[in-house]
Structures are given as C-alpha cells and as structure tokens.
Amino acid sequence: MELVTNSLKILNEEDKAVLDLPRISEDEKSTTTRKLYIESYGCQMNFADSEIVASIMRENGFTTTSKIEEAELILLNTCAIRDNAEQKVRNRLQHLVPMKNKRKNVKIGILGCMAERLKTKLLEEEKIVDMVVGPDSYRDLPNLINEVEDGHKAVNVFLSREETYADITPIRLNSNGVTAMISIMRGCDNMCSFCVVPYTRGRERSRDPHSIVKEATDLFVQGYKEVTLLGQNVDSYKWKSSPETSVAKSPDGETVTFANLLEMVAQVSPDLRVRFSTSHPKDINDEVLYTIKKYENICNYVHLPAQSGSSRILELMNRTYDRDWYISKIDRIREILGQECGISQDMIAGFCTETEEDHQATLSLMDYVKYDNGYMFSYSERPNTPAAKKLKDDVPEETKSRRLAEVIARQREHSLERNMLCVGKTYKVLVEGFSKRSNEQLSGKNDQNKIVVFPKENFRKGDYVNVLITECSSGTLIGKVVLGE
CATH class of the missing domain: 2.40.50.140 (Nucleic acid-binding proteins)
Incomplete structure (x- = not known):
C-alpha cells in the first residue's frame, strides 16, 4: 500500500518509519489532563489507525502531545511487513528504557501488525512493554490501560470479522488541514505468499459507505480539499445492507461497489479531490476506470503493484495474474484514462528462486510501463507466511542488493522521462x-x-x-x- 507522497518513492520499510507529531486542540487542553504520545510506523493504514486511537483515547481522558517527555502513555503503532520495520521498533524501545526507568508511571504499549504477529511473545522479549494491542482491539484500550495500572501486563490481539471503526471520528494527527485519509475497509483476503498482512489484519470487511461519505463531507466542511480512500485492496470493496436498513429500500438490500463509493465521495463537492490506495491488479475494473474518467475531482492516478515482471515468480507469489495479464491491465488504464494517467508500482527484488532472467523480466516490464514512481524493496522473509513455509529464501543478500539498485536506477530514469513530458504543460x-x-x-x-x-x-x-x-x-x-x- 502506498505510504508517502514523494514523486519518486525509493524506500525501504525502515525509511518509512515516520514519527507522528500530534497536535493538541484548545478544546482538548481544556477538557483532558492525561497525555498520550503516539508514534506510527509503516503504511498509511497505520497512520489512519493512530487517528482512530487518538479519538478513542480522547473520549477516555487523554490528550495527544508531541513531547514524549510529557506523556504518561506512549503507544508505538507498528508495521510487520519486513524485518527492518520490526527492528526499527525494537531499537526505539531500547531508546525508551532510560525514560521508563526514570519515570515509573510511564506506560508503553505496542499496537498494530507487529503486536498481532508476536502477541504475548513481545512482552517476554521487550520487558518495558506494558501492553500489546492488535489492529482490531483499539476499542478495548481503556480497559487494557486499567489492567496495566492495576499492575498487570495486558494483551488483546483478537481479530474481528466485523470491526471497521465506522462510528469513530478520527483525530487528525499532524494534519496540514488540506489532505486527510479515510479508511474504507480493513483486512485482506489476498493470500500473497510473501505477505503477513492477512495474518496481522484479518479477513477483509468493508465499511458502511454512508459513514464514509459523512466523514468526507465533514472534512470538506472543515476546510479539507483532498481525501485518500484507504484499504489493503480498495477495488474489492463491497458493502451490502440488509433490506431493512437499505437506503434504496430494495428487497435485496443495497449493494455498493468501489466504483459506486468513488462516485458517492466525488459527489460531495467538485472542490474535494479524491484519491485511493491500494489497487490489486486482479480487482481494478473498467467500471472504476470510467468513474475516474467521469469525475474531474477523482485524481487521474493509479497505484498498481506488480511485485515482479516474471510470470514464474508471480505464480510463486500467488499474485493470481501473469505478466501478460498485468500488461493488458496497464494497457486498459492507458486506453481509458489516457497516456498522462499517473501509474506507480511496488516491486520486490530477490524473491525466492529468482533468477537473473526473472530479474531482467522485471526491468523489461518497467521499460514497457514507464511508471511515474514506485516503491521498491528487496525480499524479506516473514515468519509463518506461505513463502516462509514452502519456499527457500535462496537469493544471496548481495544479489538482492544489486538487483534492487538496478530496479531503483531504472525507476529514476523512467520518473525523469515521465516528468520531462510535463514540461510546457x-x-x-x-x-x-x-x-x-x-x-x-x-x-x-x-x-x-x-x-x-x-x-x-x-x-x-x-x-x-x-x-x-x-x-x-x-x-x-x-x-x-x-x-x-
């Protein structure tokens, strides 16, 4: 999933670990007394989740602070997609040891995907951690904090099939007041062999579209001019009401697809820009593309992770498409949205058994598409994923690094080439x-x-x-x- 907004995104997960600096409103200062400090690591979903956590905690007597030395409660919202991301959190915890020793009243919690992956093992490995909270358990934070204050360690890593936090209004942390994220779904049903997300965020479920439109409307009224609809795979968004609750009063209930949702949000105002991330190549369809084309305020940009240009590697990754199918999807995007449509990628260098021929196939795919930008990584085996269980991580690290450098260099060339086409426009x-x-x-x-x-x-x-x-x-x-x- 897309993580930052640089035009050229040559990053690894450690680079993506970013510190939230929450702002304190005057209302919060006057109505709350306890201080909460949040750091967020990883994808945009984690940053959006931190805004939900801040809202839950405000309702329970906490205000956010950008000064860690003021905080009674420190929460690290973590990523588990690569080992570097987890090591970043572990290093951060070590830096917090002196503060924890000096200020005995400070409580430290680990939230998010790393918490879900390691569960109680995290408490054993990192002694200064007081509680471990999975992505679907944030409503339980007040109870868990009470347990910790009673002298116990606290854990809740229950994964839900229903939780979407649809009724919670996020507190915009470190907001520029112009752009905001709206989470439209949670979890993932795509079992890519390299990915830990289905195990750390659970099964896919979509949020009530009317709550999404309300959130977008409220943001626009507050002065925001752009929203990004977030999901692990937004194109598989599908919500269905019961006949009794359907706005359309249909006997079969009301069904809303991602294309329908895009249109609903676009209609909030022509002055509200709409973006979305991330798309899975197998799910983005013509209906979505024609909806983008129909509305000027839906941005002409698609993030379409490829992961590899080799059909053999794509099969091992369980991506459910091959090289030719992916290319046909790129061609369709260009056909409907035009050659100027921005397209970005995710690429993994050095996946299990990747040969030099497979690597060259990735470079040639990049030459064909000429992506505007991309996120590029070397493969990092994650415990308990299908790839870790069934495939050998047999590409030497120096080979991974060399191939990644070549992918990055090729993307730089293409980014410059695509940007040069903009000169004079x-x-x-x-x-x-x-x-x-x-x-x-x-x-x-x-x-x-x-x-x-x-x-x-x-x-x-x-x-x-x-x-x-x-x-x-x-x-x-x-x-x-x-x-x-």
Missing part, C-alpha cells in the same frame, strides 16, 4: 504548504500525484492554482503560476 495544483527547501516557494500535487513546486506569491495552503511546468527533476516538477487558465 499547465496543471491544476492543490497547495499543501511550503516546499521543503524554502518558505518563498509553495508545494502541492497535481492530478497525477506529482509534487509541484512554484513561487509563493499571494497563494495559500488549500488554494487550487494553475501551474505551468518550466523544469523538472526525477522527483519534482517546478513551475510558475499562470492566471486565467
């Missing part, structure tokens, strides 16, 4: 804030999810501006505002 850009390098420049994204930097002039965060692209790098478009476009 004008794009509608949503201003998200200052650029990283200067407060005299603003930064935002265009429809294709590319970062655009331009002079500040009199524009502000949240404005839509038309920017003529005058130059570029592999990661950024640079331009100037043009009026009357």
Whole structure:
C-alpha cells in the first residue's frame, strides 16, 4: 500500500518509519489532563489507525502531545511487513528504557501488525512493554490501560470479522488541514505468499459507505480539499445492507461497489479531490476506470503493484495474474484514462528462486510501463507466511542488493522521462504548504500525484492554482503560476 507522497518513492520499510507529531486542540487542553504520545510506523493504514486511537483515547481522558517527555502513555503503532520495520521498533524501545526507568508511571504499549504477529511473545522479549494491542482491539484500550495500572501486563490481539471503526471520528494527527485519509475497509483476503498482512489484519470487511461519505463531507466542511480512500485492496470493496436498513429500500438490500463509493465521495463537492490506495491488479475494473474518467475531482492516478515482471515468480507469489495479464491491465488504464494517467508500482527484488532472467523480466516490464514512481524493496522473509513455509529464501543478500539498485536506477530514469513530458504543460495544483527547501516557494500535487513546486506569491495552503511546468527533476516538477487558465 502506498505510504508517502514523494514523486519518486525509493524506500525501504525502515525509511518509512515516520514519527507522528500530534497536535493538541484548545478544546482538548481544556477538557483532558492525561497525555498520550503516539508514534506510527509503516503504511498509511497505520497512520489512519493512530487517528482512530487518538479519538478513542480522547473520549477516555487523554490528550495527544508531541513531547514524549510529557506523556504518561506512549503507544508505538507498528508495521510487520519486513524485518527492518520490526527492528526499527525494537531499537526505539531500547531508546525508551532510560525514560521508563526514570519515570515509573510511564506506560508503553505496542499496537498494530507487529503486536498481532508476536502477541504475548513481545512482552517476554521487550520487558518495558506494558501492553500489546492488535489492529482490531483499539476499542478495548481503556480497559487494557486499567489492567496495566492495576499492575498487570495486558494483551488483546483478537481479530474481528466485523470491526471497521465506522462510528469513530478520527483525530487528525499532524494534519496540514488540506489532505486527510479515510479508511474504507480493513483486512485482506489476498493470500500473497510473501505477505503477513492477512495474518496481522484479518479477513477483509468493508465499511458502511454512508459513514464514509459523512466523514468526507465533514472534512470538506472543515476546510479539507483532498481525501485518500484507504484499504489493503480498495477495488474489492463491497458493502451490502440488509433490506431493512437499505437506503434504496430494495428487497435485496443495497449493494455498493468501489466504483459506486468513488462516485458517492466525488459527489460531495467538485472542490474535494479524491484519491485511493491500494489497487490489486486482479480487482481494478473498467467500471472504476470510467468513474475516474467521469469525475474531474477523482485524481487521474493509479497505484498498481506488480511485485515482479516474471510470470514464474508471480505464480510463486500467488499474485493470481501473469505478466501478460498485468500488461493488458496497464494497457486498459492507458486506453481509458489516457497516456498522462499517473501509474506507480511496488516491486520486490530477490524473491525466492529468482533468477537473473526473472530479474531482467522485471526491468523489461518497467521499460514497457514507464511508471511515474514506485516503491521498491528487496525480499524479506516473514515468519509463518506461505513463502516462509514452502519456499527457500535462496537469493544471496548481495544479489538482492544489486538487483534492487538496478530496479531503483531504472525507476529514476523512467520518473525523469515521465516528468520531462510535463514540461510546457499547465496543471491544476492543490497547495499543501511550503516546499521543503524554502518558505518563498509553495508545494502541492497535481492530478497525477506529482509534487509541484512554484513561487509563493499571494497563494495559500488549500488554494487550487494553475501551474505551468518550466523544469523538472526525477522527483519534482517546478513551475510558475499562470492566471486565467
């Protein structure tokens, strides 16, 4: 799943571990007294979950703080997709040992996928951890905290078939006030052989679409201009009501597909941009693509993980498609949405038994598609996955590293090539804030999810501006505002 918004995403999971710096509203300061500090690691779903946790905890007397030394409760929301991600959390815990020894009242909890994978073993391995809480157990946090304060270790890693947190209004942590994430489903039914997610997040279930539309509407009223619909596999979103609760009063109930949901959110306002992540190649269909084409405010961008360009490796990965099928899906996206549609990828270098021929097939797939950007990793075996049980992780680390470097280099070439095609064109850009390098420049994204930097002039965060692209790098478009476009 997509994790950050850089135009070129050459990352590993350790790089993706990012610190949440929650903001404290005046209302929170006046109505709560206990302090909560949250760090989030991994994918966008984890960051969205942290916002749900913050909301639950506020209702139970906690306010968030960006200063860890103020906190009575420290929660690390973790990722388990690669070993590096877990080691990042373990290293962080070691840094917290002196604070824990000095401040005996501080409680530390591990949330998320690492908690779900290791369960009570985590308490044994990391002595300073007081509680372990899985992704479906956040409503139980107040009870677990009470157990800890009574002198016990606390664990709840129950995986639910129903929990979607649909009724909880997230607290936007470290928000820019312009873009926000909306979780539309939880879990995953795709049993990719390399992936731990089905075991750490449970079975797939979709959230009530009317609660999603309400959340999007509320965000727009608050001044937000862009929402990203999140799920492990958004295209398999499917919600069905009972006949009694159906808005349509259908005898068979109301059925909402992902294409239907996209349209419902797009209709909140033409000034509310809509993005989504992540798509599985087997599930994204023409109905979704034509819905994107129909609405100008649904961004012309698709994140479509390939994982490999070799049909043999794709079969071992249990991706349920081969190289030719994936290419036909890319061709269909270009046919319906045009050559300018932004497309990004996930690629894994050095999967079990991968040969040099398999690796070259990945590079040639990249040459065919010419992705705008991508997330690239070397294979990291995860315990208890089908790949770990049935396949040998037999590609030497130095070979994995070399192949990953070649994949990254190829993506850089393609990102620059795709960005150069933008020079001389004008794009509608949503201003998200200052650029990283200067407060005299603003930064935002265009429809294709590319970062655009331009002079500040009199524009502000949240404005839509038309920017003529005058130059570029592999990661950024640079331009100037043009009026009357």
